[in-house]
Amino acid sequence: MAKKETTRKHERYHHFMVDCETLGVLPNTHPVLQIAIVEFDPVTFTATGKELTMFLPLVEQLKAGAKPDQGTVKWWSEPSKAKVLEEVMAGVNAADTMEKTLLKIYHWLSDACTIEGSTELGKTMFWAKPAAFDFPFIDGLFAKFGVPSPFMYRNVIDVHSFIISNFINTHRATQYYEIDYWQAQQMYWEAMKDIEANEEDAHNATHDCHFQIDWLRNAVLNTQKYFD
Numbered sequence: 547m548a549k550k551e552t553t554r555k556h557e558r559y560h561h562f563m564v565d566c567e568t569l570g571v572l573p574n575t576h577p578v579l580q581i582a583i584v585e586f587d588p589v590t591f592t593a594t595g596k597e598l599t600m601f602l603p604l605v606e607q608l609k610a611g612a613k614p615d616q617g618t619v620k621w622w623s624e625p626s627k628a629k630v631l632e633e634v635m636a637g638v639n640a641a642d643t644m645e646k647t648l649l650k651i652y653h654w655l656s657d658a659c660t661i662e663g664s665t666e667l668g669k670t671m672f673w674a675k676p677a678a679f680d681f682p683f684i685d686g687l688f689a690k691f692g693v694p695s696p697f698m699y700r701n702v703i704d705v706h707s708f709i710i711s712n713f714i715n716t717h718r719a720t721q722y723y724e725i726d727y728w729q730a731q732q733m734y735w736e737a738m739k740d741i742e743a744n745e746e747d748a749h750n751a752t753h754d755c756h757f758q759i760d761w762l763r764n765a766v767l768n769t770q771k772y773f774d
Contacts, residue, residue: 559701560659561588561671563759565751566680567634569604569622570615573682574690577607577614579638581651581684582751584759585658588671591763598654599752601637602687606644610690630750648693655696672697675705675758705758709734709765716769733772737765 563584570576585596622631641647659666674680681702688695713730741760748754765772 557669558661558666559588559669559671560666561586561673562655562658563673563705563755564680564684564697565674565754565758566683567749567751568618568683570613570618571679572615574686575613576618577604577612578602578683578687579604579634580751582755583651583655584752584755586759591759591766593756593759596658597752597755598651599637600647600651601634601641602647603641603644604638610644627749630748633750644687644691645693648688648691652688652693652696667696668698670697670701672702673705673708673758673762674702675761677702677704705762706734709737709762712766712769713772717773720770721773734765736772737761737768740764 563586565582566578567580568576568578579602581600581602583598585594586592587594621627642650655670656665656667659670672681681697681699685695685697685699710727710730713733714725714727717725717730738761741757741764748757
C-alpha cells in the first residue's frame with residue numbers, strides 16, 4: 547500500500563523586526579541601551595503599525611557586572627551621532643528598572659500576539675540584522691534578570707542570510723548561469739543603497755528596524771532588478 551502523503555498544517559506566526567543599541571559587541575558583557583520591536587507582514591514586508599521602543603537603565607546593568615566597551619563609547623561620541631545619542635541617553639536616564647522594562651516587553655509581545663482572546667506568544671519570529679548579534683543580547687538580558695523571554699531561540703531569522711539566499715535561489719531559477727555568494731552579497735548592498743535613509747536617525751533602534759524592513763522588502767520583491 548502506498549504511503550499516504552501528508553502536509554503540515556499551516557500555522558500563523560507573528561513576525562517582528564528587532565534591533566538593539568549597545569555599548570559593545572559582547573552579549574552578557576556589554577550594556578544594552580535600547581530595544582525596538584516592529585511587527586511586519588512577511589508577505590508584503592510592510593510594518594503592521596504595532597511597534598515598541600524601550601530604553602534600559604544603564605546604572606542597574608553596570609551594578610550587575612556589565613562593562614561598556616571603550617571603543618564603542620568612543621564611536622558613540624563621534625559628532626555625527628550626537629543627535630541620536632542625545633535621544634537615546636535621554637530615554638536611558640528616564641528608564642524604569644530592568645525587571646519592569648523587560649516585563650513590559652514580554653507583556654507587549656503577548657498582547658500583540660493575542661488573537662480572539664488567545665495568546666500565540668510561542669509563535670513569534672525574531673528577525674534581525676544580524677540575528678547573531680541582537681538575539682544573544684536580548685535573550686541574555688531576560689535570563690540575567692529573571693524574566694521569561696518572549697522569543698524562542700528556534701524561531702530566529704537572519705535578514706542578511708535571508709536576502710542573500712533569495713538572490714541566489716531566484717537567480718538559479720530564472721537565469722541561465724549561477725551566481726556565487728560574493729555576487730549575491732553585492733546585490734544585497736545594492737538593494738540597501740536604493741533605500742533612502744536619514745543618517746541622523748541611524749542607530750536609533752526604532753529607525754533601524756524600519757530601515758531593515760524596507761531593505762528586506764526592496765531586496766525580496768524587486769529581486770529581478772538586480773540581475774540586470
